[in-house]
Amino acid sequence: MGVFITGLDGATFDIINPLMDKGELPNLAQLMREGTHGKLGSTIPPLSPTAWTSFMTGKNPGKHGILDFFWRDTDGYKLKFYTAASRQGKPVWTLFSEAGKKVGVINVPSTYPPDKVNGFMISGMDAPGYKSKFVYPPEILLELERNVGKYLIEEGPRRDLVNGPEAYVNETNELIENRFNSTRYLMEKYDWDLFVVVFEATDRVQHFFWKYMDQNHPEYVADQENPFKDIIHDTYKKLDQKIGEILNSLDEDTTVVVLSDHGFGPIYRSFRLNLWLSKKGYLSYREDFDVWKREERKSLLRRRVPVIAKKILKKFSVFNENPAQVIDLFPNVDWSQTKSYAMGGFGNIYINLKGREPSGIVEPGKEYENLRKKLMDELMEIKDPENGKKMIKAVYKREDVYTGEFLECAPDILISWTDGYSFIGDRERVFLGFQPNNNELFSSHKWSGNHLSQGIFLIKGKDIKKNHHIRNLNIIDIAPTILYLAGVDIPDDMDGKIIRDAINDDFLRTNPVKYYKSIHDKTQREEREVYTDEEAGKIKDRLRGLGYLDEEIS
Numbered sequence: 001m002g003v004f005i006t007g008l009d010g011a012t013f014d015i016i017n018p019l020m021d022k023g024e025l026p027n028l029a030q031l032m033r034e035g036t037h038g039k040l041g042s043t044i045p046p047l048s049p050t051a052w053t054s055f056m057t058g059k060n061p062g063k064h065g066i067l068d069f070f071w072r073d074t075d076g077y078k079l080k081f082y083t084a085a086s087r088q089g090k091p092v093w094t095l096f097s098e099a100g101k102k103v104g105v106i107n108v109p110s111t112y113p114p115d116k117v118n119g120f121m122i123s124g125m126d127a128p129g130y131k132s133k134f135v136y137p138p139e140i141l142l143e144l145e146r147n148v149g150k151y152l153i154e155e156g157p158r159r160d161l162v163n164g165p166e167a168y169v170n171e172t173n174e175l176i177e178n179r180f181n182s183t184r185y186l187m188e189k190y191d192w193d194l195f196v197v198v199f200e201a202t203d204r205v206q207h208f209f210w211k212y213m214d215q216n217h218p219e220y221v222a223d224q225e226n227p228f229k230d231i232i233h234d235t236y237k238k239l240d241q242k243i244g245e246i247l248n249s250l251d252e253d254t255t256v257v258v259l260s261d262h263g264f265g266p267i268y269r270s271f272r273l274n275l276w277l278s279k280k281g282y283l284s285y286r287e288d289f290d291v292w293k294r295e296e297r298k299s300l301l302r303r304r305v306p307v308i309a310k311k312i313l314k315k316f317s318v319f320n321e322n323p324a325q326v327i328d329l330f331p332n333v334d335w336s337q338t339k340s341y342a343m344g345g346f347g348n349i350y351i352n353l354k355g356r357e358p359s360g361i362v363e364p365g366k367e368y369e370n371l372r373k374k375l376m377d378e379l380m381e382i383k384d385p386e387n388g389k390k391m392i393k394a395v396y397k398r399e400d401v402y403t404g405e406f407l408e409c410a411p412d413i414l415i416s417w418t419d420g421y422s423f424i425g426d427r428e429r430v431f432l433g434f435q436p437n438n439n440e441l442f443s444s445h446k447w448s449g450n451h452l453s454q455g456i457f458l459i460k461g462k463d464i465k466k467n468h469h470i471r472n473l474n475i476i477d478i479a480p481t482i483l484y485l486a487g488v489d490i491p492d493d494m495d496g497k498i499i500r501d502a503i504n505d506d507f508l509r510t511n512p513v514k515y516y517k518s519i520h521d522k523t524q525r526e527e528r529e530v531y532t533d534e535e536a537g538k539i540k541d542r543l544r545g546l547g548y549l550d551e552e553i554s
Contacts, residue, residue, distance in 0.1 A: 002254045005196045010203030011260035027244035035460030036502040038470040045346040046262035046451040049110040056091035058479030058494035062402025064089045068344045083530040092479045099488045101193035108198050128535030152178040172201045180242045205235045206264045210449030255461030263452035270424035270445040273342040284337035335359035347423025348411035391421040463507040470501045491518035
C-alpha cells in the first residue's frame with residue numbers, strides 16, 4: 001500500500017467549504033465524502049518552516065529545533081537561517097527509506113539540503129538556486145529538464161508586486177503547472193511507497209490578494225474596479241483540478257492525504273510591538289541612529305549605482321556592515337538599557353537575559369519570572385482603540401508549549417494574535433514608505449492576509465472511515481499515522497499520536513502498533529554554513545519579497 005500526500009500551504013476550510021457548497025471543488029468534496037476530514041492544528045507560531053518540520057518528524061519544535069525562518073546566533077542578537085541541517089529528528093521519508101521503502105518528495109519547505117532518501121527528493125522554497133545541490137540524486141533534475149522542462153524554484157514576489165499583480169498571478173500559475181507536471185512525470189516513472197508534494201500557491205495568493213476578496217478589509221476595492229477579487233478562489237479551483245488528476249491515476253490501495261501547515265485569515269491592522277516595548281520602557285533605542293535616513297541612502301544606492309560599482313562599494317562601505325549569512329534586525333538598539341525585544345515572524349518576545357545574551361541585563365530567576373509575567377499580563381491588555389478589541393488572543397511561556405533540547409532556543413513568550421491583527425517590524429515600515437520614527441503603534445502591512453492556527457486535513461483509503469469528521473488533530477499526528485498505515489515501526493520519541501478515529505476498526509484490531517526505541521545522541525545545533533554568501537543573499541531577498549523578513553541594513 002502506498003501513501004500519497006499533497007500539501008496545500010496555508011489552505012483553510014474557511015475558503016474551501018463555501019466553494020464546496022457551490023460545487024466548485026468537486027475533488028476535495030469527493031475526498032471528504034469518501035474519507036475522513038477535520039481541522040488540523042498547527043504549531044505555535046504557525047509558520048511554514050516550523051509546521052512542515054513538525055509534519056515530517058512528528059515532533060514539537062522544541063525537539064526538532066526549527067523555531068522560525070531564522071535562529072539567534074551565538075552572540076545573541078543576530079540571526080542565521082535555519083536549514084534542513086539544523087533539523088533534529090528523522091523525517092518520515094527517511095524512516096520509510098530505512099524500512100526499505102521507496103519515496104518521492106517534492107517542494108516541502110525546510111528541506112534544503114535534501115535528504116539522501118531511497119528514491120528522490122527536490123528541496124522546497126529554501127533551495128537557494130538552480131545551480132545549488134537541491135535535488136537528490138542530482139540526475140533527477142536533468143531528467144525533468146529533458147522530459148518536462150526546467151524545474152522552477154520559487155523566487156518570491158517582485159518588489160513592485162503592488163504595481164504588477166497580474167505578472168505575479170501568472171508566475172504563481174506557472175509554478176502550479178510546473179510542480180504538477182514534475183509530480184505527474186516522477187510518480188508515473190518511478191516506484192514509490194510514499195510520495196509527498198507541496199503546492200505553495202494557496203499561501204502566496206492569500207497573503208497578497210485577501211484584500212481583493214474580503215469586503216471587510218480596509219483596502220477592499222469595489223467590484224467594478226476589482227480585477228483580482230477571484231484570484232484566491234481560482235487558485236483553490238485550479239489546485240482542486242490537479243488533485244483530481246492525481247486521484248484518477250492512483251489505485252484503490254493508495255491512501256491519499258491532503259493537508260495544510262496552517263490556516264489563513266485577513267490582516268486588518270498591524271502592530272509595532274517593538275515600538276510598544278520602547279514606549280513601555282522595556283526596549284531602548286540609540287539616539288544617534290537614524291533608520292530612515294540610512295535606508296534612504298541604501299535605497300538610493302540600489303537605484304542609481306551600476307551593478308559593478310555596487311560590488312566594489314560593498315567591500316568598503318557601511319552598506320555591507322553584516323555578512324550575507326547574518327541578519328541584523330537590531331542595529332539601533334541600546335542593549336545596556338533593554339530588557340526585552342520582539343523578533344520573528346509573529347513578534348514573539350525575548351528577554352535580554354544576563355548570561356544568555358551578550359549584553360543581558362535581566363537577572364535569571366525571580367527577576368526574569370516577574371518580568372515575563374508582567375509582560376504577558378500587559379500584552380493581553382493591548383486593545384485596538386477603534387473598537388476596544390483585544391489584539392492578542394493568547395500568550396504562552398515557552399515551556400508550556402515546547403519540550404525538548406531546543407527549548408532554551410525558543411522565545412521566552414510566544415504570542416497568538418487575534419484574527420485580523422499581526423506583528424510588524426520597523427524595517428518593513430520603511431519598505432512600505434512609513435518613517436519608522438513616527439509615533440504610531442498601528443500600521444498597514446504589505447500583506448492583507450496571514451497565517452491562522454487551524455489548517456486542513458483530509459484522508460481517504462481502504463482502511464479509512466468514510467464521510468467522517470474528526471476533531472482535535474495536530475500536525476504532529478500525521479507522521480506516526482502514516483507510518484502506522486504503511487506498516488513501518490514508529491520511533492518512540494515522536495510527540496504525535498496515531499489518528500485512530502480516522503481508521504477502520506478492523507485495521508486497528510488486526511494491526512498492532514509497533515514502536516522502537518529511538519536512539520538519539522544529543523547534538524549541538526548544526527552551525528556550518530549550508531549557504532554560500534551569494535545563496536544566503538538570495539534567500540534573504542526571497543524572504544523579504546514574500547514578507548517573512550523585515551527590511552534590514554546589510
